[in-house]
Amino acid sequence: MATVVDSSNPKSDFPIQYRELNYLNCSKGWKSWFFTLDHKRIGIMYLIGVTCAFFLGGLFAVLLRTELLSPARILLSADGYNQMFTLHGAIMTFLVIIPGVPAAIGNIILPVMLGAKDVAFPRMNLGSFYLWMFGAAFFLAALALGGLDTGWTFYTPYSITTSTAVITALLGVFILGFSSIFTGLNFIVTIHTMRPPGMTWFKMPLFLWALYATALIQILATPVLGITGLLLVVERAFHIGIFDPALGGDPVLFQHFFWFYSHPAVYVMILPAMGVVSEVIAVHSRKHIFGYRFIAYSSIAIAIFGFLVWGHHMFVSGQSKVVAVVFSAITFSVSIPSAIKVFNWLTTMYKGSIRFTTAMCYALAFLFIFSIGGLTGLFLATLATDIHLHDTYFVVAHFHYVMMGSSLVGLFAAVHHWWPKITGKMFSEFWGRIACLGVFLGFNLTFFPQFLLGTRGMPRRYYTYLPEFQNLHILSTCGAYLLGLSSALMAATLIYSVYRGKKAPANPWGGASLEWQCSSPPPANNFDHPPLAGDPYIMESVVYNEEIGGYVPVECQGAKKGSVTASGDKEA
Amino acid sequence: MQMKLFIPELLANAEAGFWFPPQSSTVAENVDSVYFFILWVCTFFFVLIVGLMLLFMIKYRYRPGVEAVKTNTHNLTLELSWSVIPTLLTVVMFWVGFTSYLDMRTPPAASYEISVVAKKWVWAFKYPNGWIESELHIPKGENVTLTMASDDVLHSLWIPAFRTKMDVVPGRYTQQWFNATQAGTFPLMCAEYCGQKHSEMITNVVVHETRGDFDKWLQNASDIHKNKTPVEAGEYFYKSRGCIQCHSLDGVPKNGPSFKGLFDSERKFTDGTSRIADANYIRQSILEPQSQIVTGFRPIMPTFKGQLTDEDITAIIAFIKAQK
Numbered sequence: 078m079a080t081v082v083d084s085s086n087p088k089s090d091f092p093i094q095y096r097e098l099n100y101l102n103c104s105k106g107w108k109s110w111f112f113t114l115d116h117k118r119i120g121i122m123y124l125i126g127v128t129c130a131f132f133l134g135g136l137f138a139v140l141l142r143t144e145l146l147s148p149a150r151i152l153l154s155a156d157g158y159n160q161m162f163t164l165h166g167a168i169m170t171f172l173v174i175i176p177g178v179p180a181a182i183g184n185i186i187l188p189v190m191l192g193a194k195d196v197a198f199p200r201m202n203l204g205s206f207y208l209w210m211f212g213a214a215f216f217l218a219a220l221a222l223g224g225l226d227t228g229w230t231f232y233t234p235y236s237i238t239t240s241t242a243v244i245t246a247l248l249g250v251f252i253l254g255f256s257s258i259f260t261g262l263n264f265i266v267t268i269h270t271m272r273p274p275g276m277t278w279f280k281m282p283l284f285l286w287a288l289y290a291t292a293l294i295q296i297l298a299t300p301v302l303g304i305t306g307l308l309l310v311v312e313r314a315f316h317i318g319i320f321d322p323a324l325g326g327d328p329v330l331f332q333h334f335f336w337f338y339s340h341p342a343v344y345v346m347i348l349p350a351m352g353v354v355s356e357v358i359a360v361h362s363r364k365h366i367f368g369y370r371f372i373a374y375s376s377i378a379i380a381i382f383g384f385l386v387w388g389h390h391m392f393v394s395g396q397s398k399v400v401a402v403v404f405s406a407i408t409f410s411v412s413i414p415s416a417i418k419v420f421n422w423l424t425t426m427y428k429g430s431i432r433f434t435t436a437m438c439y440a441l442a443f444l445f446i447f448s449i450g451g452l453t454g455l456f457l458a459t460l461a462t463d464i465h466l467h468d469t470y471f472v473v474a475h476f477h478y479v480m481m482g483s484s485l486v487g488l489f490a491a492v493h494h495w496w497p498k499i500t501g502k503m504f505s506e507f508w509g510r511i512a513c514l515g516v517f518l519g520f521n522l523t524f525f526p527q528f529l530l531g532t533r534g535m536p537r538r539y540y541t542y543l544p545e546f547q548n549l550h551i552l553s554t555c556g557a558y559l560l561g562l563s564s565a566l567m568a569a570t571l572i573y574s575v576y577r578g579k580k581a582p583a584n585p586w587g588g589a590s591l592e593w594q595c596s597s598p599p600p601a602n603n604f605d606h607p608p609l610a611g612d613p614y615i616m617e618s619v620v621y622n623e624e625i626g627g628y629v630p631v632e633c634q635g636a637k638k639g640s641v642t643a644s645g646d647k648e649a
Numbered sequence: 650m651q652m653k654l655f656i657p658e659l660l661a662n663a664e665a666g667f668w669f670p671p672q673s674s675t676v677a678e679n680v681d682s683v684y685f686f687i688l689w690v691c692t693f694f695f696v697l698i699v700g701l702m703l704l705f706m707i708k709y710r711y712r713p714g715v716e717a718v719k720t721n722t723h724n725l726t727l728e729l730s731w732s733v734i735p736t737l738l739t740v741v742m743f744w745v746g747f748t749s750y751l752d753m754r755t756p757p758a759a760s761y762e763i764s765v766v767a768k769k770w771v772w773a774f775k776y777p778n779g780w781i782e783s784e785l786h787i788p789k790g791e792n793v794t795l796t797m798a799s800d801d802v803l804h805s806l807w808i809p810a811f812r813t814k815m816d817v818v819p820g821r822y823t824q825q826w827f828n829a830t831q832a833g834t835f836p837l838m839c840a841e842y843c844g845q846k847h848s849e850m851i852t853n854v855v856v857h858e859t860r861g862d863f864d865k866w867l868q869n870a871s872d873i874h875k876n877k878t879p880v881e882a883g884e885y886f887y888k889s890r891g892c893i894q895c896h897s898l899d900g901v902p903k904n905g906p907s908f909k910g911l912f913d914s915e916r917k918f919t920d921g922t923s924r925i926a927d928a929n930y931i932r933q934s935i936l937e938p939q940s941q942i943v944t945g946f947r948p949i950m951p952t953f954k955g956q957l958t959d960e961d962i963t964a965i966i967a968f969i970k971a972q973k
Contacts, residue, residue: 155845156845322818328820367720393815394818402750405746409742416732417728424727426705427709427720429709431711448698458742460746464814468840532669533670534810536848537842538848540847614722
């Protein structure tokens with residue numbers, strides 16, 4: 078057995094992927110993290126931040142569900158409940174889902190996938206993280222300054238008249254918007270200018286297409302939210318009539334502005350998760366992705382159509398009938414690209430060799446849940462049925478199926494897929510899969526009953542309810558507990574692996590895209606020389622090597638039969 | 650209905666079918682059939698997707714020594730077909746949704762008109778003779794149009810049994826119409842978040858069997874000062890105009906002071922002054938609620954100027970006086 082490689086020595090002859098010096102241990106001390114310009118470290122800080130926010134938002138969700146066990150008071154007052162659902166929504170949207178896949182996972186993976194040393198503007202990247210922290214601090218301040226009870230949508234004129242900390246929260250949203258724009262801008266420039274030799278647009282991994290489409294939405298839509306928030310601040314602070322009819326404003330105008338951002342923002346949340354699933358299904362089925370161009374174009378199509386459908390949030394708002402009809406028609410167009418993706422993923426699995434790794438289990442859970450989430454959107458796009466279902470638990474169930482069950486499950490898939498790359502450690506597949514099963518069952522138990530609640534007549538944002546809804550609420554709450562426990566188990570499994578996990582090989586799953594060519598974890602500068610990129614989905618280009626416990630390029634396997642590492646072990 | 654046999658007791662919906670409340674308006678049947686059409690299409694696709702997924706999961710699971718088979722990486726016919734077929738289906742969905750929507754949103758010319766004022770957290774339904782009621786009473790089999798306005802924030806008037814809903818927006822009028830097909834009492838609720846007691850902004854729609862029954866009800870109801878003692882009439886206003894939301898009768902303050910023992914007591918105000926709560930004070934508090942705010946309370950009461958007559962106010966004063 079040849080010894081594994083010493084290699085703190087940067088002048089070592091060994092190819093870069095076998096050196097032991099990596100981005101995690103190349104420098105030490107808090108300064109090396111807080112002032113780092115390394116996209117991977119920034120990504121890790123984002124991941125930690127997002128995880129904390131996720132568990133805070135999740136705690137709020139559990140409290141809400143507990144209160145709903147009975148129409149009578151259990152834990153919270155009506156005011157407490159209203160604040161709780163507002164903060165749950167605001168935290169999960171602005172602090173967790175929007176930065177989740179792009180800023181945390183995207184930051185770590187995008188440059189490595191491109192064979193680049195970093196993103197185009199590393200300082201701006203760090204700035205984006207600090208803006209995120211700053212925005213999060215404003216949210217916590219809003220919590221401390223008397224909470225927020227407007228719903229995450231800030232609908233006027235309620236948000237103008239309530240006595241809670243609306244301005245603080247809005248400034249938080251404004252700052253978080255900049256964070257999101259910085260990340261988006263960085264990704265667009267990086268993808269345009271830093272692709273390695275051989276990587277044409279249509280040889281990019283689909284995750285990058287998804288991040289590119291996401292970034293387009295981020296930089297085009299977020300400014301509108303920023304301005305809308307500022308207008309609301311101005312109205313509250315100086316009583317200038319914009320949205321409040323008592324001052325001569327128009328409350329429906331606010332809804333137009335708000336959804337002009339917030340509908341495209343839905344795709345900021347789901348597109349990256351779709352990109353993750355494209356990668357995970359292909360790699361863990363050992364198959365070339367099916368219909369590459371259709372999936373890539375459908376990401377762009379979703380980004381474009383996503384801008385034209387905001388009015389479907391307002392079918393009962395008092396907007397004109399003609400407008401409602403036009404928005405309904407355009408809304409259906411956005412369902413087609415999603416359908417295309419689902420069928421392409423399925424076909425990718427056809428005749429594959431499917432490994433039920435934790436990442437793949439989450440991707441399969443995504444397929445199941447996203448099918449329900451996507452299809453139930455059709456009831457809401459259809460005018461006649463939306464009139465009944467609007468603002469009910471049906472809507473709550475629908476968007477949780479898409480936002481939580483799809484976006485966050487996509488994030489979970491991404492975390493498990495790239496965890497060996499990010500931390501250099503393998504986690505326990507057994508506990509990972511148990512947690513995945515728990516998340517899947519808990520999620521469906523929580524949200525499926527809510528479809529029924531909605532059609533039967535339960536409005537959303539209700540603190541108390543008619544007694545006939547109690548059984549379904551109890552079911553839903555049981556699901557929420559299971560979901561919460563399973564998420565905690567997932568986090569525990571991953572954190573445990575950092576300390577006790579087996580060392581990860583460079584390519585544990587057999588991916589063919591560039592990030593699997595550098596070591597796990599990658600060195601600080603990823604690649605010494607820009608690698609040559611080919612088709613990222615030719616899974617035959619890597620084969621399993623028993624001794625390494627991971628996949629190695631076909632060439633190495635052939636040439637070095639019997640040798641210990643497929644490394645540049647010169648003596649063989 | 651036979652579907653119910655297969656549904657566990659826990660999920661069963663006592664009043665109606667598995668999915669919906671009873672169909673009690675002319676548009677309900679149409680809405681439900683659009684819903685079930687989409688439901689069947691969705692069920693088909695869901696079973697197709699998940700069925701294929703499970704099939705592939707079993708058939709192509711990893712087995713040692715068996716490699717993935719290289720297949721075509723794209724197939725234009727296949728990809729176009731799963732783009733075009735769903736597109737055609739969504740066109741049909743749009744069309745059926747659109748045509749029923751036009752029926753639901755176009756009030757018929759001959760229609761009984763009721764105006765609605767929503768305020769935190771109470772509904773007021775005003776009948777053509779000027780009578781205001783907190784429950785909505787309508788005759789069966791007749792077109793009814795609601796013209797709705799809000800006194801404060803957004804509300805939304807939803808009657809699940811009728812499958813209709815429309816936001817009530819401050820600063821403009823919105824309308825909805827329906828034609829009830831079933832006599833009985835159905836919940837009517839606020840569906841747009843409006844603050845603390847949003848979930849208590851629920852009242853009833855009472856559908857009278859015939860126009861005659863309805864007219865008789867309206868006549869009786871609106872004769873309140875003739876039929877009732879002032880205290881009884883005051884109690885009626887207390888319950889129907891929303892006083893009850895914020896003023897208790899048991900001495901426990903809610904958003905406003907309790908009425909118990911209020912009359913003739915001394916009130917202290919936020920500006921430092923004080924005053925005995927006599928009839929004139931109560932009258933002023935109803936008409937100009939912001940003029941003097943009792944310490945410990947927020948200035949949130951809406952004015953009732955123009956909404957209560959002098960006779961109504963006298964009755965309310967008598968009612969408050971009776972709460973010793």
